[in-house]
Amino acid sequence: MATSWFAESELKPTPFTASYVCNNLSKHGEMMAYASVDDVVYVDTTHTPFMTHKLPCAEKSAVHQVRFCTLKDLVIYDSTGEESLAEIALKDIVGDGEGTSLGRLLVIGKEEDAKSERSGFEVCKTLSEHDEAICCVESSLDGMLLASSDMSGAILIRNPGEGFEVVHRITGSSYPATSMTFMAENWLLAGFLTGCLRLFNPENFQVHAEVAAHTRAITALDAHNEFAVSVSEDTFMNIWEISSSKPGASPRVKLVSSQAVPNDLLTGVVFASTNSLFTAAYDSAHLKFWSPE
8 A cells, every 4th residue: 555645734714614515625726616505715925824815695595516717716606506606806708617417518608798897607407318317526637528327336537628528428436426537638537426437538438447445435536637536424534646657548547645644534535735635524624735745
């Protein structure tokens, strides 16, 4: 078993606890955000201690996902994925995909209102190929692919540039992918309810590698360069190196760090740099910062 890269974590207090939802930590630059019941917590890491803001939603409903979608832009959706509740500094034309419990994928676009100088959102398209509730939605680094998973374990790969046409279907295995992240060159890494990780080839999205990564459900994934990190209900944080031994060769998956995080139900993880991370845990009024020993 791999040893840990890290010494003891450093607590970064926040006034608000994190909700128990998968992928409950989003980062862009020096900013982070996470869901806290029916509100969103926005964390500015440029201050010492971190400056934290609570962003109240106009309509009180449990916030299921918070994600940065473009530079300094934050969009908040309710638990149905059907209503935009709040926004921060939205200046550019953006589009976002949100999954619903009905198996529908809503493509939401932003339009500028010239009279009020404010932004509005509307559902541009509803995609209904999923037969069961959506679990996770993730886009590739170049924005050319969109992956969505549902409760049956099926994963659909779409091309946003071709009207969100389904270009690949990954057959379900009865256990859903709870987290997904795209690596370089559009290799898709998915974490499942069973605790396994699967790496899918971008050419045909067949399984390239499968790893028994955790003993319980994977709750969050993130990727940075050739490294990926997974956290799970088994209270472990594992870091994987996904790289080729020589140019042109297929990548291999290698466990390079394994860190026990006892007494934390981990719900979110993000890379701060190649070898440092932040984690969020359910019902904890702090983030943890992990740096090398």
